[in-house]
Every structure is written in structure tokens, then in C-alpha cells.
Amino acid sequence: MSRKRQMCCMVAVICLGTTLMTFPFSLLSWYQSRIVRRSRVNETKAQHEQALQQLSASTSTTKPAKPCRDNFKETFEREKRYMCCGMRGGLGNFMFAYASVYGMATKANKSVVIQKNNLLLKYFRIKAKVVNDLCVCQTAKFVHEGPPGQFNKDFLNLTEKINYRPFRYFQSWMYFRHVTDDIRKQFSFKDELREKAVSILKGSREAFVKQESGRGHDNVTTVGVHVRRGDIAKYRKFIEYGYTVAPPQYFSKAMTYYRNKYNTTLFLVCSDDIAWCKENINGSDVMFMEDNSFEVDLAVLTQCNHSIMSVGTFGWWASFLAGGETIYYKHPARDGSRFRQIFSKDYSDFFYPDWIGME
Template identity: 85%
Template sequence: MVAAICLGSTLMIIPFSLLSRYQSRNACRSQVIELKAQLEQALQQIPASTTTKPAKPCRDAFKETFEREKRYICCGMRGGVGNFMFAYASVYGMATKVNKSVLIQKNNLLLKYFRLKAKIVNDLCVCQTAKFVHEGPHCQFNKNLLNLTEKINYRPFRYFQSWMYFQHVADDIRQQFKFQDEMREKAVNIIKGSREAFVKQQRGSGHDNVTIVGVHVRRGDITKYKKFVEYGYMVAPPQYFSTAMTYYRNKYHTTLFLVCSDDIGWCKENINGNDVMFIENNPFEVDLTVLTQCNHSIMSVGTFGWWSSFLAGGETVYYKHPARDGSKFRKIFSEDYSDFFYPGWIGME
């Protein structure tokens, strides 16, 4: 099997086996990454069979403006809500650096919860002529993406999981990712009810000095499916949560830990204390909002916990080993994880 890729005026015919051999030899790494990205984009446009009807032309009314003004960066996304938030925040950071605007599709998941500073279109088909640029390893910062200065439209690809893309607009991002009033009110009521139940349980002691610590425990699919385990995903062990909670207990007079998770049963078996309450039977957006309204944070692994900690804005403790050493997953992070974990956060194990 071969791949045909058009680079400028040159048509390159490249066997898949040869492309893999180049990659394994680590030759011209950045060129290989770019080549693979272009190949993936090209393959997505190949019809499934010779009987497939040609793709319909893009009929979004904004397409003409998009191609005339040439000042947009398209933001296409995939994955869970945490991935969506990283992609938008990073592309927004890229756009603000070079006086461009972000363009997203109207069915974007984030628009259900947040008011974003983006141009909304009916269909991302308007981005077909935009220049395709690849991020490189997903959790490492690529400084070139903050210098998209040509007077053209861009289409970056794909996850951009580094705070360094949007550090210069961090406060702006926090404002854009502020949940709408109804959701925040629901979260505040959950926290208030949990605090009152805790104080009653403690017979009234420390009511005015309770420090609320949000705890996010990611397990779910990365523990159940072989492909994730083999790729190198790690989950935080019980000892990590015990260590992190001891840190807060020693620092504050009275603590209350609110635990949210995709495996609340595991949490009840492994996270203990009379200052622990479990938030359960809520949609993920309610859990996320609750965590963002806490004073401080304990995150395990994953982007959901990352964003709940970042938006809460207090102290954050994180698990130091989100990827198994030597795994494929480990290679997408920088050497010391500093491109991914936010400055000032405290790593524990």
C-alpha cells in the first residue's frame, strides 16, 4: 500500500512501510511528523469506494469572507471535554499572538457551557483551504505555533495540551471558561449542602473555617481497555491520595474533601477519612463545575482534572507519574512534564 501526497508542485509516492522505517530511525523527526499529519489529512479525503459520491461543495455562507479576509485560525477538536478545552484555549492563544480570530463550528461541545470569543460557523468545511500545521508531540509546547504570521488562514492539528500556548491570556481563558449561572448555582448548592452535612457530623466545630479541597479521580477507560494500558496510561494509587490529603490536613485547620470520579466505587474503597464526601450521580459538567468552585485541588491524571484545578485557581497537587516510563505515551510529554503541568503546582507520588 502506498500514499500519494502533494507537496507544492511535487507529487510524492511513499510506501507506508518506508514511512515507518524513516520514523523508527528517527531521521528528520519534524519532517516525518509533518509528513504523517499530511498523510492522515489526505487519507481522510479519500472516498471509501469508487461508488462513493463526490463530496458536496461547502455551502457555508461565511466561506467567501473567510477566504477574502485571511485572518482566521480554525479549531477542530476531538476527545472529551478536557481535550476540547485545551484545543480551544491553545488555538485562542495562537490567534491572539498574531491578531487573528478563532473559528469553531456551531455544534462544538464547549458552546453548550461557555461563552467563547470565537467566530461560529455552521460547518468547518470553510477551512478546507486553510494552511495545515501540526503540533508535534501532543503535550509538548511548539513555539512556532505562536508565530503564525502569514496573511493566510491556518488549521492547526490537533490536541495542544500545554499551558504555554495560552499563558499570556490565562485570565481571559478563565473568564471564557466560567460556567453559566445556572450551572454555577447548582455547584454552589452541592458544596453548601456538603459543608453543612460535614459540620453537623462534626458537631459544629470549625464551621466558619472549612477549607474545601476538590479531588478528581480518573480511572474508567484507561484501566479497562488494554490499548490504553499498553500505550502507557497510568492511574494514581491510593497512597498518592493519602499523601496529598495529609498535605492539606496539615496545612489547614479543618478540611473537607469533595471527591468526583468516573469510578466512585473504587474511591469509596480506597479514599478514607471522616472529612471525605463523595459527589456522585451527576453529569460530568456538574462534577467539573463543583471542582472549579473548591478552594484547592487534588488531581490524578487526565485533562478533566487539569482544567478543574486550573479554573479553581487555588493550590493544586498532582500525581507525578501520568505515563509509564519508556512507553509511547511518555514520549508525548516533555522530559520533566513542565510543558504540561502548570507552574507552581505540587507533584507528589
Template identity: 35%
Template sequence: MYFPKRPTFNPSGLLVGLCFLSLVSISTFWHLQRNDSYSWWWTISVKNTSDPPEHEHMTPSVSSIRNKDGGMWTVNSLGRLGNQMGEYATLYGLAKLNGHQAYILPAMHQKLAPIFKLTLPMIPSELVDKIPWRKYHLHDWMSEEYRHIEGKYVQLTGTPCSYTFYDHLRHEIRQEFAFHDYIKEDANRYLLQVRGQRKTVTYIGVHVRRGDYITVMPNTWKGVVADKSYLDKAMNYFREKYHDAVFVVASNGMAWCKENMDASRGDVYFAGDGQESSPERDFALIAHCNHTIMTIGTFGIWASYLAGGETVYLANYTLPDSPFLKLFKPSAAFLPEWIGIPADLSPLLPKS
């Protein structure tokens, strides 16, 4: 009987084969990474932005994102709380309008996720610089061309803060900025203390923006900040309308507020330390009130937007030739139903 000869094992041949397969794999991977069209399929794990903050002693869940050339839109992460909220809401509105999935950068996640129950996923930091972003700059109000922005990998830039980008989605935006439970509980606890033995209370949140604006507004923008007269008028409006009104004041200039706001009736409560060391707490307090008095700045705009109710704001606080009006359109920043009280511009006028 014939038995075929058993093949002889050749180690060198196996080694050559393995090397060849390795080279093919490396070449393919490099090609996919460098492919400018990004028509490759990838799977990454990202932290769910709706997870509670770490100090709530809960382990964050992880969600998986799978993208097959579906693209992604994001927005730059600039400024403090109010600016970041404006950028997030604008991204949410424009991405949906243009039919793309929105993602936020790690810096924005770090700023907003500890405060709000966001739903937009975060781009992992190791992926951000590998994406061929098309930068698209926005001014502060909605324009027709923003309905037709081209590109699968778009990064919106600028610091937009205008309801014209997202107010048609008002309910969804307010849901995006729903506070974590521990923040709501803290705000409600404080407001309950303010109520005391009163049978009924109408809470009026007051945000007084001072700080660097005291010098920046007159010296750079030909404008003013809120003065005593404005706050008296705004508070008297609510006092006359609501017999049970109480005012909860948050400010980065609390010493000035205590000297210039009429607290003689026992209906004014100065919250926080006046240094903005806990801006999220100050913000939550104002946003949990029934109505709002704001001065200037995106912090007050967003607190008013989330609170709902009536809002009184400082109107016409710059001279007509202010360069600020080239960047900021008041009619696109303050909702039509809000009540404007004109500022006193006399400090900006030449002395006669």
C-alpha cells in the same frame, strides 16, 4: 406638428436581455465561489457563543460577521471535555499570537457553549467544508515555530493541552471558561450543603480518573493510575495544612474511591453517580473548590487550572521508556507551582 413614432414593444428582445443578465450573474457568482484566493466579501449570521444554553429559556441572539479576505483560524474538535478545552485555549492563544481571528467548529460549540460563556464565534456548518483550510498539526507543547504559522485559513490539528500555549493569557482564558449561571448556582448549592453547620470550610476538589485508564496505562503506555497510597498522601497534605479541609470527590470509578479513600473523619463527600453521566457538573464542582487533588488526565488539569489555589498531582506515573513521553511532556502540562507526588511504579517492574 411632428410626433415621433412610439416604439413597438418587443417581448422576445426583453426575454433575450433577461437571459443574458441571468447568465452574467450566475457566472460571476460561480467565479467568486471557486476563487481559491478567497478574496471575496461575505456576510454570514452566526450564533453568538456567549448565548445561554437553550434550556435557560432565553432566545439566542445573532451576531453578524463580515470578512473581507481577513481569513479565519480554527481547530479540530476532538475528544471529551478536557481535550476540547485544551484545543479551544490553544486556538485562542496561537491565533492571537499570529494576528488572526479565531473561530470554532460547530462540534466544539455544541460541546462547550452549554457549559461556558465563550466569546469565539462559531463557523456555520454549511460554510466549514467550503473553506480551503491549511491543516497545521501541533504537538502537546509550545514550540518557537508556532509563533510564525503562515496562512489565512488555518485549521490547527491535534489534542494539545499545555499551559505553554496560553498561560500568558491566563486571565482571558479563565474568562473564556466562565461557567453559565445555572451551573455556578448548582455547584455552589452542593458546596453549601457540604459545609453544613461548619463555621469555616476549605474545599479540596478531588478528581480520580479511572475507567479505561486502568488497562490503557499499564498495557499501552507503561504507566499507572493513582493508588490508595497517593490519595492518602495528597489528602494528608491538605489535612495538615488546613484544619477545616473537606474533600469533594468526583470520579468515573466511585466504587473504588469509596473502598480506598479514608472517609472515617467525616470530611469526604462523594459527588455525582460515578459514571460521568454529568461530566459538566462534576467538573464545575471541582473547579469551584479552593484547592485540587488530581490524578491523571486533562479533566483534572483543567479543573485545577480554573480553581486556582494549590494543586497536588500524580507525578512520574510512567516508566522512563514509556512511548507516552514522546507525546506528552509533563513539564509543559503541570504548572511549575503545582506539587507533584511521585507514583508507585512497582506494579510495572518485573517480579523478582
């Protein structure tokens, strides 16, 4: 190679190196991000194709359906007088679903069917046909609710001689208003849990009386306070959906109502955020229930004379089962949100009659 060509090659190499050294970092990052995105797109496509293949295989007519081995299936299909109750969510959701389906079933002279691992059976005295597997309900007719917090009278007219499977939440007291005494009896706690709640309440009253220099504890009016925060105060998806949390001034106003009405009050506070409660709910007549399981909290709240609820179905059922006066937070859903749309215009389908709304 001639000396002139060698010099040209050296100049080219130097220019290339200089170009790479001075290449904008942002542009390099852009190329790298494109490579990563393409890789992710290809990976997503592959996963999607795999999912479609699995779905196709699972729905193929050549693959027989898994047989239902519950012995009750034959009776279920022959008698056609049942309503299946499938549930989702937390304990309060389970209680609404069962109570509402039970209300529908009694109107139609049918019996409720639930699965043996149902959470309600662990704590309450439920009157339902218990099966090993809800596969017995495969042939039942689905009836889908509309907005969960709005009552639909049509669900109290499911009188055809067929089996039904009402689906989802049904969070309105109006579905079971004709069987409220029955529902209260079925949601009476089993002995061990009830006795534990009674013991906690008794111990709290006695400690309070001692603190208050010997006032007779029989004259103490107990008020259960349920404060829900946790997920709905912490996670963006709940906030964007429209959940609200009751502010400190709401609890202060509600407690003042009871303090003015009764000579001696004792507020028992149950919450998924006791630290927040200790900072925002004050008074020498306040006790915080700590280190209890959720079912014990619920049982304690139901043993109180009266109730203050914040938002959610757990506090709703605590108040309903306590049976005294109830104060509720008037704005459980943010106006204009998707969550607000599940309730009736004035929330009357959800909140029980004669309960007192405050803000």
C-alpha cells in the same frame, strides 16, 4: 460380481470406516480451521476491494465536491485572519485545543472559528466566531502538532496573512500563558451550571459542619479530588499505550498535606469509579460526589479552594480553574511507553508552574 470381489469391497469399506473413526481429532480440527481461515481471507479481500472501489469513487475528479453552504465562507476566504479549531476527545481535550488555538490566534491578531455544535458552547462563554459547518475552513492551511504534551514556540508565530487550521490536541499551558485571565473568563460556566455547583458545594459544607458538631462552615477549606480510572484502568489498549492510575497512597499523601496545613478540611471526591474511591479514600472529612454528570463534577471541582488531580486533562482543567494550590500525580505515563513520549522530559510543558508533584 464374484464372491471374491464382493469380499474385497466389504474389506475396503470396513477399512475406510475404521480409518475415519480413528482419524486424529486434532487433524480434523486443523483442516476445519484452514477452511474457516480461507473463508475469512476471501471475505477480507472482498471487503478490501470494495473499500478501494468506494474510495476511488469518492475521490474521482468526475464527482463534484459537496458545496459548502455556510454564508461565512466568502468572508473567511477574503479576510484571511482566522484560525479554525477542530477538536476530538473528551471535554478536557476540547478545552486544551481551544485555549491553545486561542493563544495562537491572539499572537497573530486572528480570530478563532468553531462549529456551532461544539461542546464548549454548551457550558462556557466562548469568544469565537461560530459557524454552521467547518467546511468554511477547507482552504485553511493545516499546521500539525508534534508530541501533544510538548510546547512548540513556532505555533505562536503563525503570522502570515492566511487562514490556519491547527490540528489536534496542543496540551501545553504555554500556548496560552499570555492570555490566562482571558481563558479563565471564557471558561466560566453558564449561570445554571454554576449555580448548581455552588448549591452542591454549599450543601456539602453544611452537612459536614453539622456532622462535625457545629464548626463554622466559613472556616472549612474545601479540596476537590479528581480520580480518573475508568477506561485507563480497564482497557488493555490504554494500559499498553502507557497510561497509569494514581495509587491509594498518592491520595493519602496528598490529603495529609492539606490536613496538616489547614485546620478543617473537606475533600469532595469526583470520579468515574466511585466504588474504588470508597474502598481506598477514607476519612470523616471525605464526601463522594455521586450521580452527577461530568460537567457538574467539573463545575463543583472548580468551586473548591484547592485541588488534588490524578491523571488526564479533565483534572488538569478542574485544578487550573479552581485557582488554588494543586497537587498532581508525578507519573501519569509509564516510563518507556509511547504515552510517555508525548510529554516533555520533566513534564514542565504540561503541568502548570508551582503545582506540587507527589507519588
